[in-house]
Amino acid sequence: MKLDKFINRPVLSTVISILMVILGIIGLATLPVTQYPDIAPPTVSVRAAYTGANAQTVLNSVIAPLEDQINGVENMMYITSTASNTGSADISVYFNQGTDPDMAAVNVQNRVSMAQGLLPAEVTKVGVTTQKRQTSMLMVFSLYDKEDKYNIEFIENYANINLIPEIKRVNGVGDANVLGQDYSMRIWLKPDIMAQYKLVPNDIAAALSEQNIEAAPGQFGERGNQSFQYTIRYKGRLQKPGEFADIVIKALPDGEVLRLGDIADLELGRLAYTFNNTVNGHKAVSCIVYQMAGTNATQTISDLEKVLANAEKALPEGLGINIAQNANDFLFASIHEVIKTLIEAFILVFIVVYIFLQDMRSTLIPAIAIPVALVGTFFVLKLIGFSLNLLTLSAMVLAIAIVVDDAIVVVEGVHAKLDQGYKSVKQASIDAMNELGGAIVSITLVMMSVFIPVSFMEGTAGTFYRQFGLTMAISIGFSALNALTLSPALCAILLKPHGDETSLKERVGTAMKASRTILLRRYTDAIGKLLHPSITLIFTFIAIIGMISGMFSFSEHPVLCVIFVIISVLALLGMTTDKFKKAFNSTYESILNRYKKNVLFFIQKSVLSFGLVVAAIALLIFFMNTTPTGMVPNEDTGTIMGAVTLPPGTSQERATEVLNKVDSLIAAEPAVQSRTVISGFGFIGGTGPSYGSIIIKLKNWEERSLMQNSDIVVGSLFMRAQKIIKDAQVLFFAPPMIPGYSASSDIELNMQDKTGGDLGRFFNVITDYISALNARPEISRAQTTFNPSFPQYMLDIDAAACKKAGISPSDILSTMQGYYGGLYASNFNSFGKMYRVMIQAEPDATKNMETLNSIKVRGSSGEMAPISQFVSMKKVYGPDVISRFNLYTSIKVMVAPASGYTSGQALQAIAEVAQQNLPAGFGYELGGMAREEAETSSGTTAIIFVLCFVFVYLLLSAQYESYILPLAVLLSIPFGLLGSFLFVNGMGSLGSIPALKMILGTMSNDIYMQIALIMLMGLLAKNAILIVEFALDRRRMGMSISWAAVLGAGARLRPILMTSLAMIIGLLPLMFAFGVGAHGNRTLGASAIGGMLIGMIFQIFIVPVLFVAFQYLQEKIKPLEWDDLDNSDMNSEIEQYTQTKE
16 A cells, blocks of 8 residues: 655645644534433423312323323333322323434324313313423522521512523423422402302302403594594403402392402412422422423533523522532533543553653654544544533543554554664655555454444444444544554654664764763663662552542642652653663563463464363353343432432421421531422422422532442431431432433332222232342332322212202312312413412311311202212222323332342342232333333344454455454454453452442443443454464465464564553553542443453464464465565574474
């Protein structure tokens, strides 16, 4: 391959690289920043309200007709629904990835329109809303009273009037809810006075509909041929309680009129009295912001922060804003850690390369190639619509080893030519590239082919693989472009010929610098006397440990930082001495000689070698089947969620008292920065006084010690809550790692009753199932917030008595609803918004069953009769929330894997227990992230790996013109993959030690390990290819197959050790990561380092053996065509090995 143009025109080569960097910087500046790619399924939410209805009524009359119509909408994945005793109906429709969220919302809305005629009038009056939004929370913030001088109504409505409208206008916000209530004109009816005047609630509603209206009376003077025209105005809707009090209800016989204020108390109150919030013990109202499907969550959160920062400046005195949950905190901290690791890896790679090349000029060439290739990658990422996320950045870290390898191949090739006696560096570079150009292109194609099959995977795992694989492939492509253009040009410019013969000009230049050279030599000799090579290596080792453990942070460890800097400087100075270089070269030559002898030994003991290959494949299959699986490891996000479930029927006052106890318990934890308590709302339960939620924001990661990570804090809070809080169930859990799936990182089971039977029996079945789950060691806890024991009264109407009295059952039910449930009767305008007018009996008139005696219903004759004459009440027990999953009644069970076990092991335990314990007609479906993990089966992953092998095999077959020789490369790869599994299982075993469980966590065959395995397949194949290439070249020169294998492996030992050790040492900061993103980084680092280390050790010995075997078979089929029979430069080595052999 002729590449001399780039060497002869170095400006052209540098311009190409400069353009790559400029375009990459432009791409980097414009790339969207996200935590992960957009992988959450598009979700459409349908909500309705049936005031006063219980859960079963809402299910039958609202959810059932809506679900029947929505079910089967185009690209639907699954559908869930919830009906509660508060009258709310919520339906969430999840769609397959790739579905257009806008079209999904339109399709659902069309289906909802078809069901409108089947819904109760009270529901259609309020309206059925359809929104596209993710189900997980994008942000939670609170408006709180720092000085406790405002009432809760003012705080709630300030948020509704002044904050929420602005929040909803932010691009990317799907919905924003205040966990509080709007203003409402509350009309508290007095049933005894109402009965005296023979009135029922519907009469009040009718009066409101007549007198609280907007109207358009018209104009005076239109077309009247006069000078002025007047618009006629009507006062319209009323606004103040006094105005509503003056509404005329009826005319009395004595000529007086009965007004609303005579039979009711009126106030500007809350629409409902269900929520109470506190922030750090102060009154507050919390707001939940949901993401719109298909938008950039990171940018949306940044825009929200700006809006809240501006709004905080204009708040009334004493009010403040507290952001309880913000995904960007974890994201930016994680990106900071990855960038720090990237820089550390670059420094460590630079040091390793310098130790091997022992020449700053030679080291600069791969050092320049790394940033050029990596920065250029950002431009292509922008073109193909990727984002700057944790996966693409991790790919950049891993790509360093591959990028530097290409440049090292070029530098080694040029040095080899110079060793042969070339006096012109330019000519040496040209000849070297003529030999290496084809190999670089073919190796690059093989490397990129490893990552092509992953782009065809579907689902969440496919998105992960695609982002990682294509990022790696792009960086490899740019690396090859660098190796073909910039690196040889730099070699021609920077490198010097070997030997002492120089031109006159160079000798004159040398003479001019003689004094400086002598001084420098004396200086380095003095350092060499002080720093023995072994001391230099010790200092280097200490410096690497300091970098891994974060000791170079002056703000955190000023004294240790100075000490480690001094040690690092001494190590670097020691490396520059001739003494160190000679010692290193001597050691390497000794290793090389021993290596060649050992390679010959393995060639002679081919049965042993092939036995190792078979054993490696068998062990790899074993570990692939036994290593715990997972999707994405849980991380310390800086936020902890809490769920409090109180006994059924708990009052609001009692719930507030218990939640205050929990709040005090959390406040005592030193790692906590702020705490938000929400009464009346459950993240994983329902709504009502029996549920409470807590959001705990921890201090920044830098302010917390190693023993204050979120896992340890969760464990501590849970144990203390178990001891102190006796009358409530208190749970703490981490939020989900990937937004858009659920509110919890736990495994979500939707238990289904497909028999259509009684809820009581269903609950008993689930209780037994949960007990069996909790008995498994893989399960930390399995639980449900569903409870069918909420105290209720069953109302029965005596139809015969009603007929005799001329009263219809609907009259009784409407009267009951008006007094006990509340009627949405009208609207009023205030503060630029429209609010509801609610009719309900005063609280004292509805507090117990005896109040039925004072509630009267009007018969056909106009006479009033106690409603208790026509109804009977029976105390029963039932649920406050009823859920359905895919049209079957369901109970949600949340399962947390035990410490030391992964989600994959927990899923296996769940399936086994279900098979053993669930009766016929009962089953479960997974929801949230667990569903994605289960659907990303090991079979799919295995197919992807097989495809990768097939792609590599076919390309190598085309390169070698052989279907046999590529097996020498492919059969060496399992050693590296086995090394990954050994390291991950080893680190996982350390994490299972009780003292280290909370600190190290667990490791599994998750998405991070799998992308490392894919990367290793390419890198290990590359090493093997180069050994085979060099061996094949020597075979074509006429050497025997064995000697060709020995000498080819010896020629590639130095660059293989250099690149492999560069990668291994460069990734050490990942393997020993702590703090933000530690679990994923450790898995990625351990699998990559383990695979590279074990793979390198076995490859350098086994690949020559495989080459000998398969090249022998190949020549039996097709004799080799000799290229050059002159191998005189190898005679001495052949003689050496001949003596060894004899």
